[in-house]
Amino acid sequence: MTLPRQEPRGNQLGRDVTGFLPDPTTVPGTAGFRPEDDAVWRLAVQHLHVRSNDVHTTYSYGLATALCDLHAEADRDVVLPAIILHDTGWSKVPEHEVLAAIRPGGGRRDVVIRHEKEGAAIAAAILSELGHDPAKIDEIVAIIDGHDSRPTSLSLNDSLVKDADKLWRLTPHGVDTVMDWFGLTRPQAHALIGSRVHNQLFTGAARTIARALAAVATIDSTPQRTALG
Template sequence: MNEMNTALPRQSPTANQLGTDVTGHLPDRAGVPGTAGFRPEDDAVWRLAVDHLHVRSNDGHTAYSYGLAAALCDLHPGADRDVVLPAIILHDTGWSKVPEDEVLEAIRPGGGRRDLVLRHEKEGAAIAADILARLGHDPARTAEIVEIIDGHDTRLTALSLNDSLVKDADKLWRLTPHGVDTVMDWFGLTREQAHTLIGSRVHDHLFTDTARTMARALAAVATIDSTPQRIALG
């Protein structure tokens, strides 16, 4: 499952249609919202977590969810980044302890295996505790992160703002182009069918107004991707 949707978005242009180098006129990246990427301390967590994420496209899912979580933290000054960001990196590590051929049974439409979902939460909490201890993470924050991970899917209420943002970032990924692509391949769905399934599992299950606004924007893009007008453009 780790081979799905691994194509990297282009990092360099295929042409310069203007014909003139404008790179010297770009603004300072530090002043543009959403351009920071991974914090060094979170990269350390990522490096220890990533080997647990090569199941069900959780590596790509986690990377995109990190960006969404960082954006949510930007818009919620009361959030603790030292809880939210490590928690989102570590939240799905427990799927590595579930037999790979059973992973999608846990979340399939018309069925599901709650026992497997619970297992991945418990295993992920244990992996998170181990990784954060190895990194010397603050014990109080580690305890909060472990509590968030142990219940991030099955607990229908949020323990705190930090928990809300982790839950919201996790769900918002499904509406990204990468998320829609991934769900299509999980269940053999068309893009339109996948978006319909995703929407039913996201919009009414978010905790913050900020995430609900993000979800509507992402859904608008996903909807247009399946319209005849957009498809005709090739």
């Protein structure tokens, strides 16, 4: 995968404008990892190197941060560790079974449930090692144990984790990933993703974000956009 560019290819203006930029922390939507969440990430990432779950998790973390910004009553100390840890259980599933579990026209609910339960156990171990509040550990574990298979939400925190997880699919990285999972064109992948996202979101904020991401994904396949290279 090509990493997003961090440096410019040039300076068409020809002048240094960096002294006029605002403090990045004052800009809405900034979603860097909190130090306490980075500690969780460092222990979790070894369990995320399956089918691009590591990159998926970073994008989902950003989306979860945005959703928390829009829901002041959410508990970030639950939502953000939960989104980091939610897919760690796939590391305990044979890799050839992962896509079979979620493929269109079929699927393996038993495998999906297995990854949830394995992830819940991994989360409990990591959070206990880091000394997290036992009550918050219990809530995080309950969220992870059912984040895909449970059609209902246990709480606002659970809703935001579920929504952030699903919204990733509509990001450019999510669409690219689904294309290669199942050998789909971009429009086909977007159709599959849309059928599995919009009607399964719990919050109005997530539904709005989903519409915006879907609009970008759709435009990427129009003849007007593709003709531009």
